Amino acid sequence: MNSTDDSYSMTCSLPSSLEQTPISSLSAASSYSSLVNCDETISIHHDQQQHIERKIKINDTISDINNTITQEYPNINKRSPHSTLQNRHVNKLCSILEQPVEIHGQGNFPTLNIVSKDFLIELRRAFHLNNIDIKDIRLNGGAASYVLTNDKSFSYTDIDFVFRCDLSSESIWTQIKTIVCECLSQQIPSTSSQLSFSPIIIQAAYVEKIVRVINPSNNDSWALISLYNINGQNIELKFVDRMKRQFQFSVDSFQILIDPLLDYYEQILKYQQKVNKKQQYHNHDYRSSKNNRYLYRYPAISVECLYGSFDVALTHLNRRQIVTISPEGIHGGGLLKYCLLLTRGYRPYDNGISSWQLEKLMCSRFFIDFADINEQEYKLLSYLSSHFSNDDSTKYRYLLQLNTIIERSTVCLMAHERNLTLTLISQLATEYYYRLYDEYNTYQVTTAEVTVPNSITIDVIYHNELDEWKSLYTPSKQQSQLQQEEQK
Numbered sequence: 001m002n003s004t005d006d007s008y009s010m011t012c013s014l015p016s017s018l019e020q021t022p023i024s025s026l027s028a029a030s031s032y033s034s035l036v037n038c039d040e041t042i043s044i045h046h047d048q049q050q051h052i053e054r055k056i057k058i059n060d061t062i063s064d065i066n067n068t069i070t071q072e073y074p075n076i077n078k079r080s081p082h083s084t085l086q087n088r089h090v091n092k093l094c095s096i097l098e099q100p101v102e103i104h105g106q107g108n109f110p111t112l113n114i115v116s117k118d119f120l121i122e123l124r125r126a127f128h129l130n131n132i133d134i135k136d137i138r139l140n141g142g143a144a145s146y147v148l149t150n151d152k153s154f155s156y157t158d159i160d161f162v163f164r165c166d167l168s169s170e171s172i173w174t175q176i177k178t179i180v181c182e183c184l185s186q187q188i189p190s191t192s193s194q195l196s197f198s199p200i201i202i203q204a205a206y207v208e209k210i211v212r213v214i215n216p217s218n219n220d221s222w223a224l225i226s227l228y229n230i231n232g233q234n235i236e237l238k239f240v241d242r243m244k245r246q247f248q249f250s251v252d253s254f255q256i257l258i259d260p261l262l263d264y265y266e267q268i269l270k271y272q273q274k275v276n277k278k279q280q281y282h283n284h285d286y287r288s289s290k291n292n293r294y295l296y297r298y299p300a301i302s303v304e305c306l307y308g309s310f311d312v313a314l315t316h317l318n319r320r321q322i323v324t325i326s327p328e329g330i331h332g333g334g335l336l337k338y339c340l341l342l343t344r345g346y347r348p349y350d351n352g353i354s355s356w357q358l359e360k361l362m363c364s365r366f367f368i369d370f371a372d373i374n375e376q377e378y379k380l381l382s383y384l385s386s387h388f389s390n391d392d393s394t395k396y397r398y399l400l401q402l403n404t405i406i407e408r409s410t411v412c413l414m415a416h417e418r419n420l421t422l423t424l425i426s427q428l429a430t431e432y433y434y435r436l437y438d439e440y441n442t443y444q445v446t447t448a449e450v451t452v453p454n455s456i457t458i459d460v461i462y463h464n465e466l467d468e469w470k471s472l473y474t475p476s477k478q479q480s481q482l483q484q485e486e487q488k
Contacts, residue, residue, distance in 0.1 A: 167241035253307035260299035321349035333365030359409035399429040
């Protein structure tokens with residue numbers, strides 16, 4: 001058995017009997033049994049002596065198993081934040097890194113097909129040549145959770161990479177931006193243009209947003225470059241020097257260290273270049289070969305859980321449980337992500353704080369960070385665009401869930417401020433509601449022709465005992481037509 005390949009599975013599937021019997025207790029039991037077998041117990045009957053000997057053998061066997069497990073899996077502690085990926089998880093990780101991702105350009109700039117592993121290798125090499133020290137590169141967020149989960153229906157949007165580096169001076173950050181844009185310009189097909197573009201032009205063409213955060217009070221210093229994808233599957237490059245809080249919930253607290261895998265890809269590439277020089281093979285395409293990844297053995301890939309216990313967080317992920325710590329310390333309170341998890345079938349798990357207390361804390365922090373109604377609208381629209389693409393049905397259900405949470409859990413706002421936020425959400429939900437009716441040809445009216453009286457509640461959502469969604473009221477086609485005739 002290979003400890004590197006199987007330590008992950010063993011960490012998650014130890015028998016309960018072994019968990020409840022420490023090695024020290026087993027050794028003590030063996031010592032006690034040896035005392036029972038001393039010369040003073042000659043008077044014990046033959047059958048009783050055989051029974052004791054069987055117990056001794058069983059205890060010795062269990063002790064040997066525990067010793068073997070401890071030697072082969074030194075990170076067997078279930079409270080440890082670290083673990084090692086199994087081969088099947090490495091295969092999922094490779095599929096993410098090897099899959100081309102489209103980065104769409106503004107105006108006449110062509111769409112770039114970026115393979116993450118090649119782009120990261122180029123970035124790492126360029127940083128090294130420019131004396132920028134990158135401690136490690138990690139896969140973070142939903143993509144990392146996708147690698148680890150057993151849920152086959154799990155999906156992710158952005159592909160988040162974390163670069164741990166020094167951002168003590170703004171000149172280093174400026175240099176990092178320049179290098180990223182230069183590597184992007186190298187991805188532009190040579191047939192599309194013979195011109196060389198400056199980093200500023202490349203940034204305007206392919207970068208959706210750039211964020212730089214310096215917060216001395218929280219000791220935060222980090223930056224973000226998001227490469228634009230029209231379907232919401234952005235490649236996000238996060239450069240972190242110091243960051244107080246790097247996760248919102250336990251299910252998105254995993255970070256996979258991918259430097260060994262990038263070294264593995266570079267090793268294969270060097271091998272292929274050596275083969276091509278010797279001309280042993282002709283017209284051999286490395287990317288199209290399915291056997292190249294097996295030229296070398298997969299390296300050991302480590303994963304770290306920022307929530308704390310890796311095993312506990314993985315259980316939350318596989319059981320679709322919503323757990324967090326100190327939600328008031330999350331920017332925006334984690335409210336939007338919390339409602340997203342609810343629409344995906346996750347449910348709150350009481351981890352020392354009840355769901356209604358959790359929701360009140362999240363709502364309070366959300367309205368502290370986004371106090372103005374215009375800020376709330378911008379944040380909500382950008383979140384819908386980046387996480388749901390063109391899925392109007394999911395957007396509608398998400399807005400209903402958000403409306404329910406804010407209505408029942410907001411305690412820090414005055415009545416008119418709370419009503420402004422609820423009205424904003426209801427208007428957006430109404431827009432998506434009628435879009436869905438138009439798509440399914442329920443009735444043939446345009447959104448501009450529909451007016452909804454204030455006395456009508458478009459939809460109210462509640463949970464029954466089986467946690468299923470149900471609608472209390474839905475306007476029918478006949479009612480909508482009557483409303484239009486009355487207005488005419």
